[in-house]
Amino acid sequence: MVEQVHVSVVGPGNLSIGWASTEKAPLEFQELDQQQQPLGEIKSISPESDRYELLCGERFALDSPCALRTRYRSPLLLQARVSLEPGKSFRFRLHPGPTDWRVQxxxxxxGAAVLRVAMVGDLGQTNxxxxxxxxxRAHANELDMGVILGDLAYADSNASRWDSFQRLFDLQGCADIPWLxxxxxxxxxxxxxxGEAFVPYRKRWRTPEAKPEEVTNDTKVISWHRYDLRCRYNFGSSWYAFSAGPAHFVALNPYTEASPDAxxxxxxxxxxxxxxxTxxxxxxxxxxxxxxxxxxxHQPQTEMATFHLRSSxxxxxxxxxxxxxxxxxxYERSxxxxxxxxxxxxxxxxxxxLYNRWQQSAVSAFRSGDHYGWGLLTLEGSEGHWRALRSVDGAVVDSISLAARRMPDLAADLAAGDSAAAAAASVLVCLGCCLCLCCCYLYRRARLADEEEKNALRHAVTYGNAM
Known part of the structure; x- marks a missing residue:
């Protein structure tokens, strides 16, 4: 049995196909031409496999009872990486039926001219x-990828709800595009x-990685209400960067260490x-x-995790x-x-x-808490367009044109700063040398004056004795 299919972006030209199954079986894929016709031979990839166990307890819920109090054991989780030239289409299947091909x-x-991204947060598993x-899914043909901005399954102490979330994600259409x-x-x-945190997230999804993950087993929750916790989940899928088209994405994690030297x-x-x-x-x-x-x-100054990350x-x-x-x-746009x-x-x-209670704000441009939805970000070179869509009927509730700020590269700024610093240092060195020469000159003058005074004194004594 194959289920819970999803596709993750793991790097330029690289996707990871994930699924759950009762057995480990290969993934087959085949490149498609521009007319979506099969091109070349069918290739087979042996997937990586993993399982995990999870127990909800005091560390998880503090004073709240766990929804699933038994020890949860995941199904066999499989991941197969497909590498192709960026922008290319392919089809894949997880068992050999002729009608079981999926297209991605x-x-x-x-640097490519155009990028189209679905943006969605706090997805959950409701109607x-x-x-x-x-x-x-209705817009899949015009999308290159999607981004889920955290809070995927809302398992909320019932680990089996990750399985039901992944099924909904697959069957209702989100699996039709690749995701960050x-x-x-x-x-x-x-x-x-x-004692580890983020276990289901880490085991089920893949992302680009700067380095392999570093996770400690000493997670400590001080206050769920204030999001005050001590947790170390570094690298891996905790934070990362990815470039596609005219965008460089940087993903950050508030719920791990974020001090200035973290x-x-x-x-x-x-x-x-x-x-x-450029x-x-x-x-x-x-x-x-x-x-x-x-x-x-959820004001950022009242939630410790957000406050620390933002400050740094x-x-x-x-x-x-x-x-x-x-x-x-x-939904809100500033x-x-x-x-x-x-x-x-x-x-x-x-x-x-939904939340639909607001405070006065001079920077809010559009806000609404009366519907569920997502957004479509289209970037073309240094220009772009944003549309916020209502899920139930696809209506556009907000839109705006965008433009990149044409900022210089940080490396160039730092290089310019280094040049200025070097020039300033040269001036200081020159001034220091001049000061040193002046000091030497004055010291020499003082020594000469001292010698003249001593010679005069010796002359006076000698002359006095002679008298």
Whole structure:
């Protein structure tokens, strides 16, 4: 039995096909031409396999009872990587039936003229979630990839709900395109057996990776209400970067270490040096909890995880163009804030209902908490367009034209800064040398004067004795 199919973006020209099964079987794929006709031979890939166990306990829920109090054991989880030239289409199947082919397209290469992305957050597994996936399926032919901005399954202490979420994701149409995913607070799910966090997320999904994951077993939740926790989940699918078309995406994780000297922030500094605006004019930041919004809930200054990440990362991201997040169960678009356009899409379909209570804001351009939906981001060179769609009927509820800020590369800025610093250092060295010469001259003059005084004194004594 094959189920829970989903496709992850893991790098330029690389996708990972994931599924659950009762047995390990190969994936077959075949490249397609521009008319979507088979091209070349059928190739076979042996997938990687994994399982995991999870126990909800005090570490997971603190004072709340666990919905599934027994030890959960996952089905056999399989992942097969397909590598093709960016922008190419292919078909794949997971068992040999002639009608079981599925078609996918690899996202375009960095620097390609056009990129079309579905943006959705807080998807969950309700009838509204199904409507969102169905709406995305209706636009699949015009999409290159999608982004889930955290809070995928809303398993909420019932680990078996990851299986039902992955089934809905597959059957209702979200599996028709490849995805970037990032972790939200509902993915933390610390295991009482191992003490590790993010276990289902880490085992079921793949992302681009800067380095293999580093996870500790000492997760400590101080306050779920304030999102105050001690957790180390570095690299892997915790944070990463990916370029496609005219965009360079940077995905960040609030729910791990984010102090100024944390690994995530050190990586961010290094990653921003690699951004080339001539190739990817748009710098797009993805994170679960928003930094700018006007909802009465989830304000960034009251949630410790968001506060720490924002405090450390925002000064480094002054050149970003767009920021997308979820967490707040509504849709909101900001006016540009210091040149940055912020979008909140926490209305994918979760079971915690919509938020429609707002506070006064001078930077909110459009906000609505009365519908479930997603957004379609289209980037063409240094220009772009955004449409926010209502899932139930596909209606466009908000739209705006976009433009990259034409910022210089950070590396060039730093190089210019280094040149200026070098010039300043040269001036200081010259001044120092002059000062040193002056000091030497004055010291020499003082020594000569001292010698003259001593000679005069010796002369006076000698002359006095002679008298």
């Amino acid at each position: 397209r690899v996202p375009p290469a960095p 509204f979630s199904a409507a969102t996936c169905q709406s995305i 995913v990032l972790p939200g607070n509902h993915e933390i799910e610390p295991d009482d057996l191992s 690994a995530q922030i050190q990586w961010l500094r290094e990653e921003l040096m690699k951004v080339r605006r 190739t990817t004019p748009f710098l797009v930041v993805l994170t679960h909890a928003p930094w700018v919004h006007s909802s009465r809930v 990362a925002e000064p480094l991201l002054s050149t970003m163009d767009l920021m997308f997040s979820g967490h707040v169960h509504a 006016k540009p804030v210091d040149g940055v356009q912020h979008f909140v899409l926490g209305h994918g379909g979760n079971n915690e209902k």
